[in-house]
Amino acid sequence: MIKDCGKCGVGFEVTDEDLQFYSSVSPVFGGKKYDLPAPTLCPDCRQQRRLAQCNEINLYPGECLMCKKKMPTCHAPHIKQPIYCRECWHSEKWDARSFGRDFDFNRPFFEQFYELRKAVPALALNSQGECVNSDYIHYAGWSKNSYLIMHADYCENCYYGYGFKKNLYCVDGFYNLHSELCYDCVDIYKCYGLTCAQDCTACASSAFIRDCVGCNDCFLCVGQRNARFCFENQQLTQEEYKEKMKSVDFSSYKKYQEYKARLNEMSKKHTFKEYHGTNLHNCFGDYLKNCKDLKYSFDCEDVETGKYCYQIVLGGKSLYDVYQFGTNFQLSYECTICGVNSYHLMFSDNSMADSSDLIYCWYMEGCKNCFGCVGMNHAKYCIFNKQYTEDEYNALVPKIIEHMRKTGEWGEFWPYEISLHGYNKTSAQMYYPLVREEAIKQGFKWEDCETPAPEFNKVVKAKDLPDKIQDTKDDILNAAIECEITGKLFKITAPELQFYRRVGLPIPRRNWIQRHFDRFNQRNPRKFWERNCGKCGGKITTTYSPDRPEIVYCENCYMKTVYN
Ligand SMILES: [Zn+2]
Ligand SMILES: [Zn+2]
Numbered sequence: 434m435i436k437d438c439g440k441c442g443v444g445f446e447v448t449d450e451d452l453q454f455y456s457s458v459s460p461v462f463g464g465k466k467y468d469l470p471a472p473t474l475c476p477d478c479r480q481q482r483r484l485a486q487c488n489e490i491n492l493y494p495g496e497c498l499m500c501k502k503k504m505p506t507c508h509a510p511h512i513k514q515p516i517y518c519r520e521c522w523h524s525e526k527w528d529a530r531s532f533g534r535d536f537d538f539n540r541p542f543f544e545q546f547y548e549l550r551k552a553v554p555a556l557a558l559n560s561q562g563e564c565v566n567s568d569y570i571h572y573a574g575w576s577k578n579s580y581l582i583m584h585a586d587y588c589e590n591c592y593y594g595y596g597f598k599k600n601l602y603c604v605d606g607f608y609n610l611h612s613e614l615c616y617d618c619v620d621i622y623k624c625y626g627l628t629c630a631q632d633c634t635a636c637a638s639s640a641f642i643r644d645c646v647g648c649n650d651c652f653l654c655v656g657q658r659n660a661r662f663c664f665e666n667q668q669l670t671q672e673e674y675k676e677k678m679k680s681v682d683f684s685s686y687k688k689y690q691e692y693k694a695r696l697n698e699m700s701k702k703h704t705f706k707e708y709h710g711t712n713l714h715n716c717f718g719d720y721l722k723n724c725k726d727l728k729y730s731f732d733c734e735d736v737e738t739g740k741y742c743y744q745i746v747l748g749g750k751s752l753y754d755v756y757q758f759g760t761n762f763q764l765s766y767e768c769t770i771c772g773v774n775s776y777h778l779m780f781s782d783n784s785m786a787d788s789s790d791l792i793y794c795w796y797m798e799g800c801k802n803c804f805g806c807v808g809m810n811h812a813k814y815c816i817f818n819k820q821y822t823e824d825e826y827n828a829l830v831p832k833i834i835e836h837m838r839k840t841g842e843w844g845e846f847w848p849y850e851i852s853l854h855g856y857n858k859t860s861a862q863m864y865y866p867l868v869r870e871e872a873i874k875q876g877f878k879w880e881d882c883e884t885p886a887p888e889f890n891k892v893v894k895a896k897d898l899p900d901k902i903q904d905t906k907d908d909i910l911n912a913a914i915e916c917e918i919t920g921k922l923f924k925i926t927a928p929e930l931q932f933y934r935r936v937g938l939p940i941p942r943r944n945w946i947q948r949h950f951d952r953f954n955q956r957n958p959r960k961f962w963e964r965n966c967g968k969c970g971g972k973i974t975t976t977y978s979p980d981r982p983e984i985v986y987c988e989n990c991y992m993k994t995v996y997n
């Protein structure tokens with residue numbers, strides 16, 4: 434069945450398999466199944482709608498409404514969202530049921546849901562598990578001595594990272610997994626001691642490398658397999674390599690940029706496989722690892738059966754339309770930031786930790802059978818935060834569903850209108866970027882509130898910083914640096930300076946959000962194009978657009994060429 438998207442008008446396919454999935458997740462109350470309709474928006478518009486609810490990287494100063502502690506939060510101050518710190522939110526000192534209310538059958542569901550969301554104190558930032566000395570991490574957990582890492586778990590001494598899992602001393606990275614002592618890396622897996630690497634697995638003690646596997650002691654290399662002592666893709670002896678490396682100086686910002694530019698030039702002439710991924714069975718997507726029967730999905734690891742999944746890691750099964758994050762997450766549909774031993778969640782955001790059967794919920798932990806609830810901990814049979822018996826719950830929810838069918842809300846994720854964030858501060862701006870005028874024209878809000886400038890005793894322009902780390906004095910810690918791109922002021926923290934000195938790297942010239950976007954832009958977009966294999970000419974569907982300079986091979990040709 435081909436449907437026209439209710440937002441952008443583009444035709445999209447709903448397959449029999451999709452319909453089967455929608456039927457399998459449709460909830461049952463009192464023995465009767467309440468079928469979910471097929472989606473009315475195309476997959477991209479659905480993804481944009483979900484992302485427009487998530488502010489993952491912009492933090493503002495905030496204050497806990499209960500204990501008055503000052504702390505960072507993802508909620509812009511002028512929105513006046515009541516917030517609690519982690520300790521207070523999880524404490525016995527309040528009960529989200531006190532915000533409980535009756536559902537009003539004379540009004541639309543989302544309008545009432547928005548009012549409840551605005552009333553119930555939200556977590557200032559979302560961190561899970563045991564976190565030590567890591568107050569500035571968001572959508573992250575189980576981490577120690579880390580700063581500004583997002584979509585990250587099990588990290589120690591990591592700074593400025595997105596998509597970090599089980600890392601130690603990784604700084605400035607995008608998708609660094611199981612890695613240690615890596616800097617300025619994008620999509621690396623089980624790596625150690627890398628500087629400026631991209632798409633590398635099991636590599637160590639190397640710098641400025643791309644698409645390498647199992648390499649050690651390599652410099653400025655692209656597409657090497659199990660290589661050692663390679664310099665600009667030339668095999669050298671150990672002595673020759675050591676001699677050559679004497680002329681290499683990472684500690685100079687100028688030189689660093691030259692090496693980076695050289696790597697980019699080399700990459701343009703390199704042959705790439707049509708997709709990024711390993712150990713896949715019957716999958717279609719990009720940046721996938723250890724997945725089975727997963728379609729139109731990106732950045733997933735250990736996921737089985739699903740479609741339109743993004744950034745699901747550490748285990749997922751039977752998932753459709755989910756943006757983050759997994760960790761044993763099953764049988765769910767249209768969710769963002771959900772997981773940790775949870776199943777059967779629908780149209781929910783930030784719901785996790787042994788949760789199940791939640792529909793239209795926000796910020797729930799360990800909850801079961803709740804509908805339209807906000808900020809609850811270990812709740813059961815609640816509707817709009819009001820407690821019901823099991824029988825009452827099973828009788829009332831179907832009535833609300835019938836009401837939502839009439840209003841056209843049933844089966845739709847929350848509309849953007851009830852997002853708590855300006856479009857430009859959400860993850861939607863990463864994947865579906867809009868300029869201010871266009872965003873407003875499309876009905877999105879624009880957020881002008883900025884993270885306030887740090888305290889400082891002087892401003893140093895990026896271009897006036899010493900070229901080398903050796904010439905960078907301690908007083909840089911009291912100064913604010915003016916980003917060379919955005920002009921925004923940012924600071925270097927003491928542990929960060931210590932790291933740069935320890936590994937001999939220059940301090941950054943751009944503020945961290947700019948660096949985050951720079952790395953993001955190094956990756957392929959979440960978009961497919963038709964193009965021809967550079968070898969056999971066969972048709973391929975790939976995230977490398979036809980106008981890109983890289984040579985792209987179909988999987989067959991790539992395997993024959995690289996592993997012949
Ligand atoms: Zn659309
Ligand atoms: Zn507090």
Ligand SMILES: [Zn+2]
Binds near residue numbers: 967968970971986
């Ligand atoms: Zn081919």
